[in-house]
Amino acid sequence: MPELMYREALNQALAEEMERDANVYLIGEEVGRYNGAFKVSQGLLDKFGSARIIDAPIAELGFTGLSVGAAMVGLRPVVEMMTWNFAILAMDQIVNNAAKLRHMSGGQLRCPIVFRGPGGAGGRLSSQHSQALEANYAHFPGLKVIAPATPADAKGMLKAAIRDDNPVVMFEGERLYAIKGEVPEGEHVVPLGKADVKREGTDVTIITWSRMYYFCMQAAEELAKEGISVEVLDLRTLRPLDEEAILASVRKTNRAVIVEEGWVLAGVGASVVDIIQSKAFDDLDAPVERVTGLDVNMSYAANLENATQPDAPKIIAAVKKVLYREGA
Amino acid sequence: MASPYSKELLLDMYRKMYLIRRFEERAGQQYTLGKIAGFCHLYIGQEAVAVGPAEALRPDDYMLSAYRDHGQPLARGSDAGMVMAELMGRGTGYSKGKGGSMHIFDIEHHFYGGYGIVGGQIPLAAGMAFASRYRNEDRVTLCYFGDAAANQGSFHETLNMASKWKLPVIYICENNRYGMGTAISRTSAVPEIYKRASAYDMRGEPVDGMDVLTMYEAVKDAAEYCRAGKGPVLLEANTYRFRGHSMADPATYRTKQEVEAERKGDPIPKLRAYIQKQGLAQDDVFESIEEEIKARVDQAVKFADESPEPSLDELWRDTIVEEGEEDVRPRERVLGQKVNWPKYPSGQELKVTWDLEPREQAEAADKKAGLIR
Numbered sequence: 001m002p003e004l005m006y007r008e009a010l011n012q013a014l015a016e017e018m019e020r021d022a023n024v025y026l027i028g029e030e031v032g033r034y035n036g037a038f039k040v041s042q043g044l045l046d047k048f049g050s051a052r053i054i055d056a057p058i059a060e061l062g063f064t065g066l067s068v069g070a071a072m073v074g075l076r077p078v079v080e081m082m083t084w085n086f087a088i089l090a091m092d093q094i095v096n097n098a099a100k101l102r103h104m105s106g107g108q109l110r111c112p113i114v115f116r117g118p119g120g121a122g123g124r125l126s127s128q129h130s131q132a133l134e135a136n137y138a139h140f141p142g143l144k145v146i147a148p149a150t151p152a153d154a155k156g157m158l159k160a161a162i163r164d165d166n167p168v169v170m171f172e173g174e175r176l177y178a179i180k181g182e183v184p185e186g187e188h189v190v191p192l193g194k195a196d197v198k199r200e201g202t203d204v205t206i207i208t209w210s211r212m213y214y215f216c217m218q219a220a221e222e223l224a225k226e227g228i229s230v231e232v233l234d235l236r237t238l239r240p241l242d243e244e245a246i247l248a249s250v251r252k253t254n255r256a257v258i259v260e261e262g263w264v265l266a267g268v269g270a271s272v273v274d275i276i277q278s279k280a281f282d283d284l285d286a287p288v289e290r291v292t293g294l295d296v297n298m299s300y301a302a303n304l305e306n307a308t309q310p311d312a313p314k315i316i317a318a319v320k321k322v323l324y325r326e327g328a
Numbered sequence: 329m330a331s332p333y334s335k336e337l338l339l340d341m342y343r344k345m346y347l348i349r350r351f352e353e354r355a356g357q358q359y360t361l362g363k364i365a366g367f368c369h370l371y372i373g374q375e376a377v378a379v380g381p382a383e384a385l386r387p388d389d390y391m392l393s394a395y396r397d398h399g400q401p402l403a404r405g406s407d408a409g410m411v412m413a414e415l416m417g418r419g420t421g422y423s424k425g426k427g428g429s430m431h432i433f434d435i436e437h438h439f440y441g442g443y444g445i446v447g448g449q450i451p452l453a454a455g456m457a458f459a460s461r462y463r464n465e466d467r468v469t470l471c472y473f474g475d476a477a478a479n480q481g482s483f484h485e486t487l488n489m490a491s492k493w494k495l496p497v498i499y500i501c502e503n504n505r506y507g508m509g510t511a512i513s514r515t516s517a518v519p520e521i522y523k524r525a526s527a528y529d530m531r532g533e534p535v536d537g538m539d540v541l542t543m544y545e546a547v548k549d550a551a552e553y554c555r556a557g558k559g560p561v562l563l564e565a566n567t568y569r570f571r572g573h574s575m576a577d578p579a580t581y582r583t584k585q586e587v588e589a590e591r592k593g594d595p596i597p598k599l600r601a602y603i604q605k606q607g608l609a610q611d612d613v614f615e616s617i618e619e620e621i622k623a624r625v626d627q628a629v630k631f632a633d634e635s636p637e638p639s640l641d642e643l644w645r646d647t648i649v650e651e652g653e654e655d656v657r658p659r660e661r662v663l664g665q666k667v668n669w670p671k672y673p674s675g676q677e678l679k680v681t682w683d684l685e686p687r688e689q690a691e692a693a694d695k696k697a698g699l700i701r
């Protein structure tokens with residue numbers, strides 16, 4: 001299997017789906033002649049032309065709404081957000097229009113559209129450019145929300161998202177784009193709504209998604225050296241949550257730690273805890289722990305920035321806590 | 329001078345304007361009776377703005393509006409009973425009672441909705457027009473919005489794109505001079521909305537929104553312009569709502585005299601006078617039309633009254649489209665009538681020939697700017 005960077009996997013998914021379906025177009029800032037702010041759309045303008053790879057003005061609300069309108073009448077737009085921080089300006093169109101069209105029309109309309117771009121901390125960019133915003137979107141009925149961690153999932157889930165008849169919000173990561181992994185060629189479609197056990201274990205389940213996945217794997221490896229067997233469940237899709245997979249893993253290990261880049265209050269992890277406590281309470285041997293970004297705005301200074309985010313040592317500490325091995 | 333309009337067209341316009349007027353009066357009554365709840369924005373006074381354009385467009389042209397959205401679908405041929413049922417929150421409404429007064433959708437008649445976020449539908453319309461260009465169809469999209477919506481960012485962001493990409497979309501600003509209780513001149517640096525088109529190198533014109541024939545001509549011309557690929561058009565229909573912003577608004581921010589003066593420009597008697605002056609129809613014809621419409625609206629109210637609320641399992645439908653799920657066709661669902669439904673070319677059939685930013689043009693521009701590519 002070829003090794004690809006996350007950005008190349010996305011590029012492959014886009015190219016394949018655009019080849020397969022002329023209704024698919026890509027719009028966003030710098031996606032065309034600049035080949036993408038993060039080079040996800042490298043080479044696509046030459047391949048598909050200027051009506052299908054569209055350099056948009058810096059008008060997030062405008063080009064997002066325009067694409068929702070195009071989706072209402074049968075096109076399948078992919079809207080690239082330069083980052084999700086900027087997409088806050090477009091949130092009205094995603095939440096008030098895309099997510100509600102089927103409902104408001106009583107089932108007459110569908111809105112097959114993908115909103116995608118990097119979320120989470122970019123690295124030394126301070127507070128306006130370093131936010132994990134997926135919890136906001138996971139809140140809304142009418143949307144699907146995905147946040148793949150690996151190149152293979154990035155490709156397979158983007159393909160599934162483009163084929164989906166609902167609005168799909170996709171969180172990538174500035175610090176994921178250069179990560180490499182094996183990616184199946186051609187028809188590799190990962191169904192939305194399915195979590196994935198990325199590492200099997202018996203003592204504790206770590207539940208995570210997106211970039212935090214890598215810290216979790218690192219922590220799992222460290223812990224293995226101490227004889228602690230960690231299962232890592234990559235949620236991949238945040239709406240709808242894969243309850244079955246969450247419960248199956250927790251019933252097996254009886255302990256859970258949830259790792260989330262975003263803030264603690266009303267985070268996605270809070271909902272995962274809710275599922276576990278209400279449906280697997282009797283299976284638990286310890287209270288569920290959460291590791292989240294600190295409840296502060298992100299700073300520019302390197303030491304402050306690092307301290308704000310979850311990392312392997314914080315995850316290891318949480319695992320030990322649910323195993324009652326604190327200070328061990 | 330003989331009228332350039334056929335008797336059929338003129339009477340059809342009259343029938344439609346009268347239908348909207350009557351429908352809205354009865355909707356107002358139903359609200360007062362507590363049968364319609366929430367926000368209910370009546371169209372009384374603005375009928376010409378819906379009817380002229382509806383007659384000027386092709387039936388397959390797309391249309392959408394804000395929340396003051398009962399008039400336009402009625403002008404396009406929507407079933408009055410099903411619109412009234414939607415207003416009353418009944419399962420037989422166009423959206424099964426899930427949308428209510430502010431969200432009428434009738435896709436069969438290419439009416440793509442009423443939207444409750446001020447200005448929120450403006451970019452959607454450009455996107456629908458974008459899709460038409462993308463597929464090389466000569467369809468036009470017509471989008472209504474209010475005078476206050478012209479101060480939203482969505483308006484400016486969209487006009488810029490629509491003009492730059494020459495999208496076949498007609499924007500009609502229904503300038504009824506107020507956004508809720510605020511006179512447009514109090515919040516707008518340029519209260520003549522049509523002038524704003526010039527900022528985007530786009531065609532913009534004021535139109536007498538109290539005259540259905542002027543509206544008809546303006547949209548006929550604009551549609552031709554759009555279909556010829558010349559780009560979007562902004563029309564400012566100067567109109568007036570005779571009632572408050574919504575049924576909850578006593579409209580104390582304007583004087584009785586102002587309303588009385590505006591009522592003299594009522595578009596319905598105006599059209600009637602024109603038809604009579606042309607000698608095309610006399611009182612008896614109008615009386616029979618009015619009787620026919622009154623009966624139709626009575627029937628609509630009766631239909632809605634007798635319709636059940638939506639079933640509770642409707643709660644779990646129409647949020648996410650499940651795989652293989654079909655779209656709901658309201659008149660088929662409610663009245664059992666076969667309807668035409670939009671069909672789009674598959675991804676393999678569709679050939680995109682549009683060059684949105686021609687390469688040579690881009691390269692010439694680069695050269696001129698001293699950039700080497």
Ligand SMILES: Cc1ncc(C[n+]2csc(CCOP(=O)(O)OP(=O)(O)O)c2C)c(N)n1
Binds near residue numbers: 476
């Ligand atoms: C974004 C947004 N802000 C505020 C409102 C509340 N609101 C509803 S209608 C309205 C006035 C809009 O006036 P205008 O655009 O002129 O349309 P009209 O009601 O006159 O037809 C306001 C402020 C809203 N629905 N959406």
Ligand SMILES: [Mg+2]
Binds near residue numbers: 474475504505508
């Ligand atoms: Mg107004």
